[in-house]
Structure formats: structure tokens, C-alpha cells
Amino acid sequence: MRSDRQQSAPLGLKIAAAAGLLFLHLPLLLIFVYAFTTEEKSYQWPPPGLTTQWFAVAWNRPDVWQALTLSVQVAAISTAIALVLGTLCAAAVSQTKFFGRETISLLVILPIALPGIITGIALRSAFNLAEIPFSFWTIILGHATFCVVVVYNNAVARFRRMSGSLIEASMDLGADGFQTFRHVILPNIGTALLAGGMLAFALSFDEVIVTTFTAGQQQTLPIWMLEELVRPRQRPVTNVVAMVVVLVTLLPILAAYYLTRDGDQIAGGGK
Amino acid sequence: MSNAAAIAISDRKPTSAILPSRGGIIGALSDLFWRRPRLLLFLMLAPPVLWLGIVYLGSLFALLLQSFFSIDEFSGLINRELTLKTYGELFLPANLDIIIRTVTMAAIVTIASAIIAFPIAYYAARFARGKWKALFYLGIMLPLWSSYLVKIYAWKLILAKEGILTWLFEKLHLMWLIDAWLSIPVVGGNSLSVSATGTFIVFVYVWLPFMVLPVQAALERVPGSLIEASSDLGASPAQTFRNVLFPLALPGIVAGSIFTFSLTLGDYIIPQIIGTSRLFIGQAVYAHQGTAGNIPLAAAFTVVPIVVMGFYLWGAKRMGAFDAL
Numbered sequence: 001m002r003s004d005r006q007q008s009a010p011l012g013l014k015i016a017a018a019a020g021l022l023f024l025h026l027p028l029l030l031i032f033v034y035a036f037t038t039e040e041k042s043y044q045w046p047p048p049g050l051t052t053q054w055f056a057v058a059w060n061r062p063d064v065w066q067a068l069t070l071s072v073q074v075a076a077i078s079t080a081i082a083l084v085l086g087t088l089c090a091a092a093v094s095q096t097k098f099f100g101r102e103t104i105s106l107l108v109i110l111p112i113a114l115p116g117i118i119t120g121i122a123l124r125s126a127f128n129l130a131e132i133p134f135s136f137w138t139i140i141l142g143h144a145t146f147c148v149v150v151v152y153n154n155a156v157a158r159f160r161r162m163s164g165s166l167i168e169a170s171m172d173l174g175a176d177g178f179q180t181f182r183h184v185i186l187p188n189i190g191t192a193l194l195a196g197g198m199l200a201f202a203l204s205f206d207e208v209i210v211t212t213f214t215a216g217q218q219q220t221l222p223i224w225m226l227e228e229l230v231r232p233r234q235r236p237v238t239n240v241v242a243m244v245v246v247l248v249t250l251l252p253i254l255a256a257y258y259l260t261r262d263g264d265q266i267a268g269g270g271k
Numbered sequence: 272m273s274n275a276a277a278i279a280i281s282d283r284k285p286t287s288a289i290l291p292s293r294g295g296i297i298g299a300l301s302d303l304f305w306r307r308p309r310l311l312l313f314l315m316l317a318p319p320v321l322w323l324g325i326v327y328l329g330s331l332f333a334l335l336l337q338s339f340f341s342i343d344e345f346s347g348l349i350n351r352e353l354t355l356k357t358y359g360e361l362f363l364p365a366n367l368d369i370i371i372r373t374v375t376m377a378a379i380v381t382i383a384s385a386i387i388a389f390p391i392a393y394y395a396a397r398f399a400r401g402k403w404k405a406l407f408y409l410g411i412m413l414p415l416w417s418s419y420l421v422k423i424y425a426w427k428l429i430l431a432k433e434g435i436l437t438w439l440f441e442k443l444h445l446m447w448l449i450d451a452w453l454s455i456p457v458v459g460g461n462s463l464s465v466s467a468t469g470t471f472i473v474f475v476y477v478w479l480p481f482m483v484l485p486v487q488a489a490l491e492r493v494p495g496s497l498i499e500a501s502s503d504l505g506a507s508p509a510q511t512f513r514n515v516l517f518p519l520a521l522p523g524i525v526a527g528s529i530f531t532f533s534l535t536l537g538d539y540i541i542p543q544i545i546g547t548s549r550l551f552i553g554q555a556v557y558a559h560q561g562t563a564g565n566i567p568l569a570a571a572f573t574v575v576p577i578v579v580m581g582f583y584l585w586g587a588k589r590m591g592a593f594d595a596l
């Protein structure tokens with residue numbers, strides 16, 4: 001039993017925890033200030049002046065738009081593939097016991113557990129050996145591989161909480177397998193899949209290491225950012241793009257959080 | 272588990288259904304899956320296993336195989352005969368230096384992340400309630416999921432010579448502190464953004480959330496009464512931490528260190544953007560496979576993190592770290 005008596009934390013702990021959280025958040029906030037700076041040649045602090053002109057400049061840059069479109073396309077298709085593969089795998093692993101079940105969980109987690117550079121260079125050398133030219137689809141092949149795990153993790157957690165008696169009840173009431181899936185299983189795992197899909201999208205949208213190895217001439221938004229980081233050409237535009245990326249990745253995370261927050265109250269979960 | 276039983280142990284023949292089946296091809300399929308659950312299992316597993324098996328494991332094996340090839344020094348062509356020569360090259364002083372530098376950095380980053388993460392995780396697990404709990408959770412999740420490159424970029428802004436950190440230290444008249452630190456041989460450099468210290472800070476920043484989450488998960492399971500009992504029995508806070516809290520949090524710390532260690536071992540972008548010209552494993556892999564075209568040596572280099580992580584995971588498993596994931 002956890003004691004319900006409300007205790008307050010020691011001051012030192014409060015300060016250390018607050019300092020840790022500030023360390024995590026201040027750098028991201030700084031990006032927002034830099035997006036408005038008038039300085040374009042250096043990273044000077046404090047900014048000599050504030051302006052919104054760089055938003056218009058960034059808006060009119062075709063290369064930024066191309067990179068953004070490509071990133072969205074890649075993330076959408078990879079997420080779709082990951083949703084199918086991850087859900088199938090989660091259903092099989094959580095609903096049945098079979099030989100090699102642990103191995104399959106490991107196989108799914110491996111692409112994200114091993115450093116990205118290993119996944120990247122392995123795929124690249126395999127494409128080279130198989131003489132597959134680098135294209136839009138080689139990027140997707142790489143992204144879908146490591147996106148499966150996010151969907152899988154979310155779906156497995158939900159499947160575990162879902163009571164098996166729901167499926168049995170559905171079958172007892174005369175529903176066939178497909179009806180049970182459509183009317184009983186899907187409504188129960190729906191939000192978990194949506195959350196997993198959003199995280200997969202965010203993961204793919206942001207991925208740079210595997211992409212550098214599996215892309216040919218194509219530039220996704222992270223690749224574009226990386227170019228700017230290594231050889232800064234137009235700093236103000238990079239500042240604006242960085243700020244937009246922070247905002248864009250914020251939304252799916254918040255949405256995924258609200259979707260899975262009430263997961264404990266899923267029907268049959270109290271078993 | 273009843274649901275597992277319902278599907279797995281259903282080999283017995285179904286007696287006549289109470290309701291007529293739906294008929295048609297869908298009904299027939301549904302009946303077939305009911306009678307042959309193994310078939311359904313096979314059909315569910317086949318796509319993900321084939322995808323991961325062929326695309327991912329296939330590529331990994333192709334890479335491993337190539338690490339046993341060697342490169343002809345004169346023609347620059349790859350000699351496809353199995354040899355351990357390439358692995359031997361890893362032990363050349365220059366390459367060994369890279370490996371030691373990377374592993375050391377990974378170890379220091381891991382320790383620093385654990386120290387910074389512990390108070391956050393402990394506060395979130397034991398004292399934060401209701402709205403604050405949610406706030407802490409989001410406070411970890413948002414930086415975790417924010418764009419990796421944007422986070423590095425933010426530090427490029429902070430650590431730049433004309434950036435906010437220099438400005439802050441100048442205002443506080445502490446600039447001599449940074450200058451003194453930068454003049455130390457290994458950790459220093461011309462400015463923070465081109466020093467090993469800078470690389471270290473960015474590594475810690477980027478991987479910190481990966482440490483907080485498992486430590487918090489481990490601490491959530493420590494009952495508050497245990498801490499109270501410890502202090503009731505006369506232990507000072509430091510003793511309680513050392514003898515009660517820390518041992519119970521250790522599996523979580525080890526679980527978190529799997530991420531911080533592995534991610535640092537394989538990263539090549541952070542040391543490339545913020546750091547010295549001394550290479551890390553990731554950069555060596557990148558350089559060898561790219562312009563040098565020495566795929567065998569690049570492949571052999573990638574085996575290093577795999578082996579290190581293999582040992583690490585083996586040790587972590589023995590400490591029960593996987594229950595804290």
C-alpha cells in the first residue's frame with residue numbers, strides 16, 4: 001500500500017528536477033527566438049532585432065517545399081505499411097503462444113535497438129549487392145522497417161489489456177471471425193493504433209541517419225536540415241524551418257498522449 | 272490466459288453451430304480460421320516476419336558477410352574471399368583509438384544522463400500527482416520526440432562563440448572559467464562548439480529522456496512505505512538512497528543505459544556537427560563506406576557496437592533490467 005499522506009519533496013530534489021526539466025526545454029525554446037532574429041550571418045545572442053520577414057522568405061523557397069512534401073509522402077506510406085505489419089505481429093504475439101514468440105518480439109525491436117547507422121549501412125550495402133537503384137521506394141523500405149516497432153509496442157500493450165472474454169463472448173453470440181474483428185477488436189485497439197501510427201509518422205518524418213544511406217538524390221526535410229547544419233548557407237531560413245519542425249512534431253505527440261492516456265479504462269481491462 | 276486458450280486450444284471439432292454461418296467466401300474463411308487457428312497465426316505472422324526477415328535480417332547478414340571480405344590496397348577493389356584481415360585492421364592504433372574514444376564517450380554520457388535523470392524520475396514517480404504527473408510525462412515525451420536535428424541545431428546556436436552561453440558567462444564575468452576549461456588538452460578546443468565537451472553536452476541532452484523513462488518506471492514500483500520504513504529505522508536520507516532507493520532503481524538505470532550507450536556508440540551526426548575532427552565509430556563507418564569505398568572495413572567497424580552491445584545486454588539481462596523497460 002502506498003501511503004496516501006501527501007508529502008512534499010525535499011528542496012534539493014525539487015531544484016534538481018526543475019533544473020533537469022529546464023535543461024531539456026530551454027534549448028528548444030531558444031529556437032523560437034532565433035526564428036525572428038534579424039541577424040543572418042552568425043548565431044549572435046541577444047538578437048540585434050526582431051523581424052518576421054524570414055517566414056515569407058522560407059515560404060517562397062521551392063527546395064524547402066519539395067523536401068517537406070517528400071518527407072510527408074515517405075512518412076505517410078511508411079506509417080501505412082508499419083500499421084499493417086505491426087498490428088498483425090502484435091495480434092499474433094499477444095493472442096497466441098507459439099514457439100519462437102520471443103524471437104519475433106526481438107526481431108521487431110532490433111531495427112530500433114541497434115544504432116541507426118547499422119540499419120542504414122546494412123540496407124545500403126544490400127541494395128548495392130542486389131543492384132537496386134536508390135529511389136523514393138528504398139527510403140520507404142528503410143523507414144517502414146523501423147516504424148513497425150512503434151505500432152507494435154502500442155498495439156501489444158492494448159491487446160494485453162483487452163479481455164479475451166470479449167472475443168469469446170462475440171464468438172458465442174454468433175459473430176464470425178471477421179465480424180468479431182470489425183465490431184469487437186478494432187474499436188478496442190483503434191486509439192492505440194492511431195497513437196502508434198502518429199508516433200511512427202513522427203519517427204519517419206524526423207529520421208535522418210537511415211535516410212542518408214537509403215536515399216539517392218532525394219532530399220527529405222531532415223536531409224535538407226543536415227545539409228544546412230554541415231554547410232550553413234541561409235541561416236535565417238534554417239531557423240524558421242527548425243521552428244516549424246518543432247511545432248509540427250509537437251502535435252502528433254500531444255495527440256498520441258491524449259489517445260492512450262485513458263487506456264487503462266478500456267472495456268474488460270479491469271479483469 | 273483465457274483469450275490465448277480460446278484461440279490456441281481450439282483444435283477440437285466444433286459441434287453444430289447454433290446459428291447458421293454467414294456463408295459465402297468470407298464465412299468459409301472465417302470457419303476455416305476457427306478450425307485451423309495455426310493457419311490464421313501463420314497468415315498473420317507471415318507478412319511482418321517476411322518483411323523484417325528479408326529486408327532487415329537479410330541486409331544485416333549481407334553486411335556481416337562483407338566484413339569478412341578485404342580490400343585490395345593497390346586496385347581498391349573488393350576481394351571476395353573470406354578472411355579475418357579486415358578485422359585485424361580494427362586493431363591498428365588509429366582505429367583502436369577511435370573505438371576507445373567512442374566507448375569512453377558512451378560510458379561518460381551514460382553516467383551523466385543517469386545522474387541528471389534520477390531527480391527528475393524520482394520526483395515524477397514519488398511526488399508528482401494528478402496534473403503535475405501529466406506535466407512531467409509530457410515534459411519528458413516532448414523533448415524525446417522532438418526532431419533530433421533541431422535539437423542538435425539548438426545546441427549549435429547555444430554553443431556558438433557569439434551564442435547565448437558566451438553571452439551569459441560574460442555577463443556573470445565568468446568567461447575565464449570557460450577559457451580555462453577549453454585550454455585543457457583532451458576536453459577543450461577553440462570554442463565549445465568544436466570541443467569534446469560540446470559533443471558530450473549534446474549527447475547527454477539528446478539521450479536524456481531515454482534514461483528518465485525507464486528509471487521512472489522502476490521507481491514507480493518502489494512503495495513509499497519502504498522509504499518511510501527506512502527512515503523510521505533511523506537511516507539518514509543518504510543511507511536510504513544508498514541502501515534502499517538506488518538498488519531498487521538500478522534495473523531501470525541499466526535499462527536506460529542500454530539506450531544511451533547504444534545510441535552514443537552508433538551516432539555520427541552529433542560529433543560531426545559539434546565536436547573536434549577526431550573521429551567516432553559512426554563517422555569512421557560513414558567515411559569508409561562513402562568516399563573511401565572500403566565497405567569491408569566499414570562493415571567490420573559496425574560489428575564493434577554490435578559486439579559491445581551484445582555483452583552489455585547480456586550483463587543487463589542478468590541484472591533484471593528488461594523487467595524495467
